[in-house]
Amino acid sequence: MATLQQKAKYYETSSFVIITILSYAIIGFLLFVLGYIFLQGYKALSWDFIVSFPKNEMREGGIFPAIIGTLYLMVGSSLVSVPIGIMTAIYLTEYVENVTVLNFIRLGINNLAGVPSVVFGLFGMSVFVIFLDFGSSIIAGSLTLGILNLPLVIRSTEEALLTVPISYREASLSLGATRWQTIYKIVVPTALPGILTGIMLSLGRAAGETAPIMFTCATFYTPFVPDSLFSEVMALPYHIYVLATAGTHIEATRPIQYGTAIVLIVLVLGLNLAGMIMRYSYRKKLKG
């Protein structure tokens, strides 16, 4: 006869085993997803794949214009999200004293973060493409992605600013610096690695989103690299989507789909990894 205590011990051990297995199963699935795509797609990769235009109705050639298009959108969207995001975060952490105002803005940002990406697409189309008459263009796509990324930039900047010790601010103010001097000479430089983390995460997000660019800037094929803010662009995620679902040669372009997927994964995960490493070392520095 097992005692009550032995029984409890038995439950404890078996629960812990199950919990550990479930946790690592998800990491296993992640590795499977990434590993499978890499194994299927690495053959499609070459220098030529990166730097040449699509050929023969997309069945051959490279994805150069899609890479360039995605880079344009990353830069364009960060021109919107980074200045507004950082200033909002500074306002929230360093200036607002009224709790109601603080909660109101926070609630707004949280809800903006929850708006589905396809709704951002609808919004971007109705406002930037049609109402402001930018047409399907880099500027419309960048503005849409920039607004989408605002909550991400604000949150990570806020987090970075809050980790700057109060004593730094007090020391600066006690030396006669004004509030603004304290912010831009002490607080922001100290928090810079943390702020850069947020920027990198937002660049990764801008590169990977599909639904917001579908109706605002993305096109299936252009024979040129975009030459103005009002050009349509090809983009990596949209390229994968169209080739995998709507192309006329879905099977024939499979290697190109895998190859494009690898380029996108490397770009997005690379940015995220770099951001995470930066955040990690920043936290360590401030603690130690």
Place this chain on the structure above:
Amino acid sequence: MLKERLKIALNIHTASDRIIQYIFAVVGFISVAFLFLIMIFLFKEGLPVFNSVSVKEFLFGTSWYPTSVPPKFGTLPLIVASLTVTFFAAAFAVPFSMAIAIYLSELAPATLREIVKPIIELIASIPSVIIGFFGMVVVAPFLQDHFDIDTGLNVLNAAIMLAFMAIPTIASISEDALSSVPTSLKEASYALGANRWQTIVHITMPAALSGIWTAIILGISRVLGETMVVLMVAGGATIFPTSLFDPVRPLTANIAAEMAEASYRSDHYFALFAIGIILFLLTLLFNVIANYLSMKYKFKWN
């Protein structure tokens, strides 16, 4: 606390400092302004559909044939599809997420935790089009072969891929909630002779419950609004699902699939924006609930 401690020093203001503060205040409200702008444009472009169909017909009509003559704008099959896919995705995601949250907050040694946590976070950053692509080229053929069905693009496939996407959100917020339970509560439990598992089940998890609910609701909200995955793997049929193996077309997928064909300011165009309104309001509701719950549990421990 930060601002109170600084208050005395902050009374020294120069004129330029004051101007700068006003500039920051204006920028600080831009995000909120964008949220309202989104709402205004959705309503402006979506509400005109109710000139040709009633709200009741739109929400409870059982057929969606936007291009037939006369067109039918009944979104019920799309709403049911969204809810079905979301329900099963949550059912798959929650057990895994709880396991990860408990593993990270209670079981994993500190060094392992520093490695596992970022890996889980990394899942959240994988572009949804990649997840959808994987669902199409790997999961769909697998389901088709092993379950003897016509198409592998169906509710089950979408639910699996969406669950994978929701896990990092649910796991990481739940982990925060579990970690913020005061050690004194757990120590009291150990002192009464409870073992670690009993403490987790009877003390830590109940204490963190509102945080865990916040996590689940935010996860559900994310799944409900996810577009590319359901567009690529849910199958796209505007029917009521009767089994896990039926193809369906959730709200988000429908907007993405049809927006390109709908001509500007036609009834079809208005109807797609009206679907956007449904999505916007649903996710807004979930976020307000999550926000309320998270405020509640923060107040509890601070």
